[in-house]
Amino acid sequence: MSKSLRRTHLYQFHKQNAKMVEFAGFEMPIWYKGIIPEHMAVRTRVGMFDITHMGRAIITGAKSEAFLNHVITNDVSILTPLSAQYSVMCNENGGIKDDFVLSRLELEKFLIVYNSANREKDYQWLVQNSRAFNVKVEDVSDNIAMFAVQGHNAQQTLQKIADADLSRIERFKCGWTKLADEEGFVSRTGYTGEDGFEVFVWNTPLSNPEKAVKVWNAILEAGKEFGIEPCGLGARDTLRLEAGMCLYGNDIDEAITPFEAGLGFVVKLKKESFIGRDILTKQKAEGIKRKRVGLRMLEKGPSPRPKQEVWKDAQKIGYVTSGMFSPLLEGGIAMAYVSIEQATEGEAVTVKVRDKSLKAEIVKFPFYDPTKYGYARQK
Amino acid sequence: MRVLDYEIPDKLYYSKEHEWVRLEGKEAVVGITDYAQKQLHEIVYVEVQKEGSEVKQFQTMGTVESVKSVSDVFSPVTGKITKVNRELTDSPERLNEDPYGKGWLAKIDLTDFKKDMEKLLTAAQYADYIKTMET
DSSP: OOTTSBOOTTHHHHHHHSEEEEETTEEEEEESSOHHHHHHHHHHSOEEEEOTTSEEEEEESTTHHHHHHHHSSSOGGGOOTTEEEEEEEEOTTSOEEEEEEEEEEETTEEEEEEOGGGHHHHHHHHHHHTTTSSOEEEEOGGGOEEEEEESTTHHHHHHTTBSSOGGGSOTTBEEEEEETTEEEEEESOOSSSSSEEEEEEOSOOTTSTHHHHHHHHHHHHHHGGGTOEEEOHHHHHHHHHHTTOOOBTTTBOTTSOTTTTTOGGGOOTTSSOOTTHHHHHHHHHHOOSEEEEEEEESSSSOOOOTTOEEEETTEEEEEEEEEEEETTTTEEEEEEEEEGGGOOTTOEEEEEETTEEEEEEEEOSSSSOTTTSSTTOOO | OEETTEEOOTTOEEOTTSEEEEEETTEEEEEEOHHHHHHHOSEEEEEEOOTTOEEOTTSEEEEEEESSOEEEEEOSSOEEEEEEOTHHHHOTTHHHHOTTTTTOOEEEEESOHHHHHTTOBOHHHHHHHHHHHTO
């Protein structure tokens, strides 16, 4: 692998224990034991991912709320300090620049965590659009390590090394806490569909990785009694797909609007103005022509994969944007964009996989039974 | 022999695409190597062309899927498929567990193995090839 790839604080751990791949300019673990056991650890117990490769920026200043309300689609004014929200930002055509989680640290201080593949693009976009506002946008990506501890034993695991009472941090809330005696911040968010936290180890530059390594090891040790597994990017992808969450570059991009992507819940057209508002208002009134849906394969066989065509009777109605073997359902699942006329739950369609037409059904997200798996499961 | 982390049985022939060939009279049994299964990891689906299909050396004879990827399998020999390993339909993990045994893919009635052999590797040659892949 090329020497120019970036590495995280945990590089030595990954190198020793995982199969490594290039991802968004980073050398990252794709799996340690395997995608399937790591996936199942998160669905049934707890798993931990190094997500330090993601981009992070801090926005400060008296006008930071006004600035963010201009650049993103969700309503920032409803965020109280130590709360987080999922959101997107759009270009002038209403296409999605990126999706991310925004946390309000203080009244005039926000933390935004965006996709690693968009690190430079997002930072430039934020800086460029901040000029009319009196705010500071600071890229803190290389100064903070970030881990996702996910699964229904995540709170019990982290509580063993945290000084704050984590049971008081509800979903999409955040808080400061010592973690293994180091300065940390946690938010009850994630990319797996499960309950869990995203953990930030503050002030740990890549050149001085000790703090990050210490917290990582402490979490693994604390999670032992629950059967914690370190998890790679492979399981991160299978988990988010089962949960029905978008992957930027696959399922959403600058040519797709939040309404088409089924992300209308983060678009607040009542806000006075924000980038993309005019076109999105028009699209809301006129209706969309295509929509993101879930597909579940009805027969044992090959799994659907990105770019494969989706057909209804003798008509091509769309294409797959993410597709793979679901470790939980033990069959093929996919996300696809299909014409709005056919984008109905229960609709029977086919997916062209190489020389075959395979039967599939349009299903709702998440793909799993939310009473048995995921953050809202019944005990 | 064992090279690095990979099993490479001595009496088989190998392709650079990581398939193996075992001679059984005028038939050949073919499959994917230990190196290939370890790279693919967690194989969840296997598909081989139907019995009776003609296959040419180094042309696609099937597909192997892992959770996140799809890979072609190339026939290491020219001939006609006489038997495919049906057990793999329900138990694709056999390819991971026993790539040279229960994970065999197909039996092929050979057209001209002498000619095929010119482009195949011995175990020792394949071992050297694997070493170059890993460095």
